């Protein structure tokens with residue numbers, strides 16, 4: 185197996201094979217003074233890398249004995265074999281590479297003339313370990329594993345321009361082993377994150393991710409790479425000045441748009457990138473994301489919103505008027521939610537792959553933790569759903585399970601009316617994750633009326649707006665509502681769901697919608713149509729994201745949280761630097777660390793363990809499988 189190290193833009197040390205032969209490859213600009221911008225340089229870098237890879241491969245087969253020079257239009261590449269023995273490589277010695285004296289200057293002033301950097305041998309080996317390259321590995325895979333920018337920064341770098349570099353990671357957690365996250369449609373999900381870090385040439389960094397459930401996460405990472413490339417060389421303050429324009433720019437690359445438009449892989453990848461920009465923006469202002477937005481003027485919020493294709497449902501002027509109307513009382517709501525927390529519901533007791541005993545135990549624990557809204561998964565087997573529903577109701581309706589000192593709530597109180605609350609004021613919701621056709625959905629849900637759900641979530645295909653409307657109409661006499669949105673691709677689908685009166689509850693997803701700018705457009709439409717927003721959060725990182733969105737909704741947009749509930753699943757929070765938390769009354773705490781941005785930054789140790797396929801966890805699984 186050959187291993188590849190790319191320590192910086194210009195010089196590459198490639199270690200080949202078991203015999204530890206080393207090639208040092210240097211790329212230099214050949215054009216005096218006219219390379220212009222770092223953007224240009226970056227664009228050619230892919231090509232350079234491919235050449236380097238080919239060189240390395242060629243050397244594998246037939247060692248390069250003397251320096252080899254390859255000339256191209258914008259650069260030249262020089263390669264030479266080095267004779268380092270294995271002791272050198274394992275010791276803590278250093279690779280030192282000097283850049284040529286004025287090259288940095290010619291690339292747009294990113295690096296000072298004469299800059300140099302050193303890379304400790306051990307660190308180098310760590311990167312080598314993270315960059316395994318077997319002959320035949322794809323270039324993309326190899327590229328993706330480049331060390332993050334920090335090691336690429338030269339020691340005397342000047343932080344004057346806004347160079348943007350990106351890194352992305354495919355992170356997967358083996359949740360399929362425990363049945364966490366399972367539903368009638370998704371029976372073996374490995375909660376996964378297509379995670380992106382955006383770098384500037386200062387310390388400012390932005391983190392974002394999109395949620396997937398395993399295979400395919402790598403495809404999203406590739407799409408993230410394509411989108412994030414479009415940010416290289418942009419000035420961050422210009423980006424932040426009008427996030428709506430930025431969103432339009434990122435979503436309208438005509439070639440990438442073709443593989444959407446505004447749906448599927450390319451759109452959820454945009455969600456990761458847009459969220460990372462918002463995270464960076466919030467960090468740059470030392471505020472959590474929600475606070476950044478609720479401190480904006482109504483005009484700034486409207487400017488940050490994606491409006492294309494929805495002005496038949498809400499115009500900028502209407503949105504502005506709504507936001508202005510709420511602006512004067514924002515501070516009161518902020519104080520209230522800081523004190524009380526934001527209402528939540530729990531799903532993690534009701535996954536389909538759990539045994540009855542586990543469901544009962546987790547439900548009791550959730551009641552004890554202060555929750556009073558509970559969701560269970562349905563749709564695989566009607567009798568089993570009824571049985572499990574009865575088990576849950578028998579616990580949540582029984583006052584003996586309430587935490588000491590907590591009195592039952594009035595099921596007919598204004599916050600619960602219309603939700604089919606039981607005698608203790610507890611509410612049950614059911615979720616089918618799209619398994620039914622429309623008539624099937626109607627019949628199946630009617631047959632579960634006995635367990636008194638507030639709503640059926642995702643009864644049918646997420647694109648079927650009229651189907652949802654028909655189900656809602658048919659279930660009205662049973663007082664069962666319809667909720668959907670976690671798979672609604674974009675604001676236009678929500679627009680139609682609202683226009684067709686197809687939903688009682690609007691379940692935005694923080695990264696299926698393409699980031700905060702598109703979420704804002706749905707929050708505004710839902711507020712206009714008077715439909716409560718209860719964001720989807722069943723996945724990794726989603727709870728961390730969505731508390732910000734519900735706070736924006738409550739404080740700046742709809743002005744109400746009394747009947748809203750924000751989903752909570754109790755999985756994988758330990759991997760985040762700023763995990764969400766729940767107070768003793770089963771409500772989300774308000775994120776309040778000035779450094780946390782959009783709360784989605786992951787621990788490096790988690791990435792090293794769960795990065796797919798080379799994180800230590802996945803390596804050990806592969807090892808075990810090979811041994812078996």
Ligand SMILES: C[C@H](O)[C@@H](O)CC(=O)C(=O)O
Pocket residue numbers: 364365366367370373397531615617670720721722723751
């Ligand atoms: C695959 C996910 O766990 C999904 O079941 C989550 C979901 O539908 C929800 O939280 O709602």
